Amino acid sequence: DLQHLLMQAVFGKESPRTPWRWCHLEKVQQITHSVVLVIEGIYLYHFSAYESVFRETNNIFKMKLETVMPPYQEGRILEEFASVPLTMSQRDLLIRHYGSLEMALEAMQEPVVMLKTIFPIAQPSKSTESEEVAKLPPEDVFSRTKLLLSPLQMVDEGYPLPLRGELATKCRDYLLTKDAYAEVTPRSPMFGLDCEMCRTTLGFNELTRVSIVDETYKTVYESLVKPPNPIIDYLTPYSGITADLMKDVTKTVAEVQQEIRQLLPADAILVGQSLNMDLNAMGMMHPYVIDTSVIYNLTGDRRFKSKLQVLAREFLGETIQKKPEGHDSVEDSVATLKLTKLKLAKGLDFGDVGLQKRRLEKHQEEDFDELLADIEGRVLKKALGKPKKNLPALIVSSVATKANYEKYVTSQRLEASEEQESKISCFMKKSNKAAVSKTCTSLMDAAFALTHVKIDPDHLVDEKVEGTLTRVDQWICKIWNSMAVNGLMVVVMGGSPLSSSGVALMEVKKLSKGNKPPK
Numbered sequence: 001d002l003q004h005l006l007m008q009a010v011f012g013k014e015s016p017r018t019p020w021r022w023c024h025l026e027k028v029q030q031i032t033h034s035v036v037l038v039i040e041g042i043y044l045y046h047f048s049a050y051e052s053v054f055r056e057t058n059n060i061f062k063m064k065l066e067t068v069m070p071p072y073q074e075g076r077i078l079e080e081f082a083s084v085p086l087t088m089s090q091r092d093l094l095i096r097h098y099g100s101l102e103m104a105l106e107a108m109q110e111p112v113v114m115l116k117t118i119f120p121i122a123q124p125s126k127s128t129e130s131e132e133v134a135k136l137p138p139e140d141v142f143s144r145t146k147l148l149l150s151p152l153q154m155v156d157e158g159y160p161l162p163l164r165g166e167l168a169t170k171c172r173d174y175l176l177t178k179d180a181y182a183e184v185t186p187r188s189p190m191f192g193l194d195c196e197m198c199r200t201t202l203g204f205n206e207l208t209r210v211s212i213v214d215e216t217y218k219t220v221y222e223s224l225v226k227p228p229n230p231i232i233d234y235l236t237p238y239s240g241i242t243a244d245l246m247k248d249v250t251k252t253v254a255e256v257q258q259e260i261r262q263l264l265p266a267d268a269i270l271v272g273q274s275l276n277m278d279l280n281a282m283g284m285m286h287p288y289v290i291d292t293s294v295i296y297n298l299t300g301d302r303r304f305k306s307k308l309q310v311l312a313r314e315f316l317g318e319t320i321q322k323k324p325e326g327h328d329s330v331e332d333s334v335a336t337l338k339l340t341k342l343k344l345a346k347g348l349d350f351g352d353v354g355l356q357k358r359r360l361e362k363h364q365e366e367d368f369d370e371l372l373a374d375i376e377g378r379v380l381k382k383a384l385g386k387p388k389k390n391l392p393a394l395i396v397s398s399v400a401t402k403a404n405y406e407k408y409v410t411s412q413r414l415e416a417s418e419e420q421e422s423k424i425s426c427f428m429k430k431s432n433k434a435a436v437s438k439t440c441t442s443l444m445d446a447a448f449a450l451t452h453v454k455i456d457p458d459h460l461v462d463e464k465v466e467g468t469l470t471r472v473d474q475w476i477c478k479i480w481n482s483m484a485v486n487g488l489m490v491v492v493m494g495g496s497p498l499s500s501s502g503v504a505l506m507e508v509k510k511l512s513k514g515n516k517p518p519k
Contacts, residue, residue: 001019001021001022002067002490002492002504004018004019005019005023005025005490005506006034006036006448006488006490008025008028009025009028009031009034009488010034010447010448012028012029012031013028013029021156023063025488030486031486031487031488031508032484032485032486032487033391033443033444033446033447033448033449033483033484033487033488034447034448034449034487034488034489034490035439035443035448035449035451035479035483035487035488035489035490036448036449036450036451036489036490036491036492037439037451037453037475037476037479037489037490037491037492038450038451038452038453038492039453039454039455039472039491039492039493039494040452040453040454040455040494040496041454041455041456041457041460041496042455042460042469042472042493042494042496043069043493043494043496043498043499043501043502043503044066044493044499044501044502044503045499045501046460046465046469046493047493047503050465050466050469053466053469053470053473054469054472054473054476055473056473056474056476056477057473057476057477057491057505060476060477060480060489060505060507061491061505061506061507062507063505063506063507064503064504064505065503065504065505065506066501066502066503066504067492067494067501067502067503067504068163068500068501068502069494069496069499069500069501069502115148115150115151115287115288118151118161118162118163118287119162119176119181119285119287120176120179120180120181121180121181121182121183121287122180122181122182122183123183135186135187136186136187137186137187139341139344139345140186140344140345141344141345141346141347142344142347142348143186144186144188144190144269144290144340144344145184145185145186145188146348147290147295147340147343147344148184148269148288148289148290149289149290149291149294153294154276154289157274157276157291157294158276158277158280159275159276159279159285159289160174160276160279160280160283160284160285161285162174162176162285171285173283174283174284174285175257175261175283175284175285176261176284176285176286177260177261177264177268177270177284177285177286178261178264178266180266181266181267181287181288182265182266182267183267184267184269184287184288185267188267188268188269188288189214189215189265189267189268189269190214190215190268190269190270190271190290190337190340190341191212191213191214191215191220191264191268191269191270191271191337192212192213192214192217192271192272192332192333192334192335192336192337193210193211193212193270193271193272193275193278193333194210194211194272194273194278194329194330194332194333194336195207195209195210195211195277195278195281195282195329196208196209196238196239196240196241196327196329197235197239197281198227198231198233198234198235198239198241198246199231199232199233199235200227200229200230200231200232201229201230201232202229205235205281206227206228206229206231206281207225207227207253207256207281207282208224208225208226208227208231208239208241208246209223209224209225209239209240209241209329210222210223210225210256210260210282210329211329211330211332211333212260212263212333213330213333213334213337215337215341217334217337217338219330220263221259221260221263222330223251223256223259224241224245224246224249224251225249225251225252225253225256226246226249226250226251226252227253228252228253231243231246234246236325238327239327240323240325240327240328240329253282253283256282257282257283257284260282260284264286267288268286268288269288269289269290270286270288270289270290271289271290271292271333271336271337271340272289272290272291272292272332272333272336273291273292273293273308273311273332273335273336274291274293274305275289275291276291290340292308292311292336292339292340293305293306293308295339295340295343295351295352296311296315296339296343296351296352297351297352297353298310298311298314298351298353299353300353308320308321308332308335308336309321309322311335311339311351312335312338312339315339315342315351316335316338316339316342318335318338320332320335339351391445391446391447392424392425392445392446392447393424393425393446393447393448393449393450394425394427394439394442394443394445394446394448394449394450395424395425395426395427395449395450395451395452396426396427396429396435396438396439396442396449396450396451396452397426397427397428397429397435397451397452397453398428398429398430398431398432398434398435398452398453398454399428399429399430399431400431400432400453400454400456425442425446432453432454432455432475433471433475435451435452435453436451436453436475436478436479439451439479439482440478440479440482441482443479443482443483444482444483444484451479453475455468455472476491480509483509484509485509485510485511486508486509486510486511487508487509488506488507488508488509489505489506489507489508489509490504490505490506491503491504491505491506492504492505
């Protein structure tokens with residue numbers, strides 16, 4: 001969410017992502033620069049319990065939010081923020097290479113990187129087998145990992161996730177499909193999954209059948225399930241379940257959960273149509289999911305999804321879900337696997353009207369690149385005085401963070417000539433205070449500034465905590481006072497092994513009597 005806010009602040013209307021699902025940034029073209037201060041080591045408890053200490057901070061920021069931080073691990077915050085394209089010059093390179101910023105973001109942000117922040121995924125072992133598993137299967141033309149839902153997509157689609165903080169309440173009784181996962185690869189096995197449900201006295205549908213098939217379309221798991229509450233409607237035309245079928249069924253959801261946990265390998269990819277409903281019915285969570293209702297799109301609008309029956313007819317030439325006895329979960333599982341394997345053999349944009357349209361528009365506009373660049377340049381000059389794309393990005397961290405931003409950002413850049421090279425300046429300072437001072441003296445010449453400091457736990461013991469937090473309050477105020485009018489400042493407090501609840505503060509600096517622009 002914070003990435004999307006920052007991307008819109010830097011790229012304006014051309015941003016491939018917007019924060020509209022949770023906030024709206026008005027008059028984005030007037031944002032002079034964006035400044036992010038990440039304070040690792042303190043979290044929600046410190047900000048709320050010592051609120052009176054943050055006197056200046058509370059005067060500056062009106063928008064204060066609790067955030068769910070990723071599981072603590074050194075370098076994790078670095079991954080979260082440094083993956084945002086940082087300058088307008090880098091933007092041009094990405095567009096030239098991928099065709100659009102949105103396609104670049106999709107290509108650069110492998111879902112597995114973000115999934116590691118939520119699920120217990122082990123680091124891959126560096127062995128001779130690593131190179132072999134990285135190779136594509138002969139029938140695939142791109143990696144199946146490209147089709148995995150990202151955590152944000154999973155949230156939007158209603159998938160159960162092992163989130164923290166208040167968001168954990170909904171799934172607190174759910175089980176993970178494995179206690180620990182292996183990193184997914186282009187050769188990870190895919191399993192088609194489909195469930196059937198019946199309406200019970202609880203007032204909604206509960207699980208009554210689970211079917212799983214492997215990539216050869218062989219059924220590897222099939223079970224009827226007795227729901228914990230009495231069935232009042234078998235929904236036979238849709239579920240294929242009848243009273244006669246369920247008469248002697250005794251297997252419970254808990255038993256099914258344990259059997260599935262034993263069955264699936266640690267890097268299994270589950271494939272299905274709107275699998276969020278199946279996983280919620282099973283009371284289980286899984287990191288690697290391919291949803292055919294997402295990877296196929298016949299309307300060009302992500303909000304409108306095609307039925308599995310339609311996808312099977314249009315792309316497989318098969319008729320499914322037409323049996324008089326109702327739906328068959330094995331048949332549906334096989335259909336979703338066939339659709340996924342077909343897409344892997346044809347290409348990433350196969351069956352997706354939205355992606356095909358963007359690629360077509362890219363080719364149609366190639367002849368107008370120079371004209372558009374000229375128009376863009378003149379519009380930016382008129383609106384901002386100095387084009388934002390010519391301003392560099394600034395990254396400052398303290399030694400305590402152990403964050404090698406320079407190495408990370410460099411690895412994210414595309415190969416470029418000296419004239420095209422992105423201007424991203426990285427500085428590692430000896431102390432938090434020095435990092436803040438460097439930020440204050442340099443941020444006026446940056447379109448985007450990221451400062452990362454870390455508070456030592458020894459400075460948060462009872463006799464020192466107030467003094468430490470007072471200094472943090474002063475750092476925030478000092479950076480704020482050094483910013484230009486109409487600059488956006490975001491402060492993130494989090495990154496502690498003691499709590500996953502962090503704080504996000506954000507404000508746009510307005511010109512007022514007490515808010516004079518820096519000289």
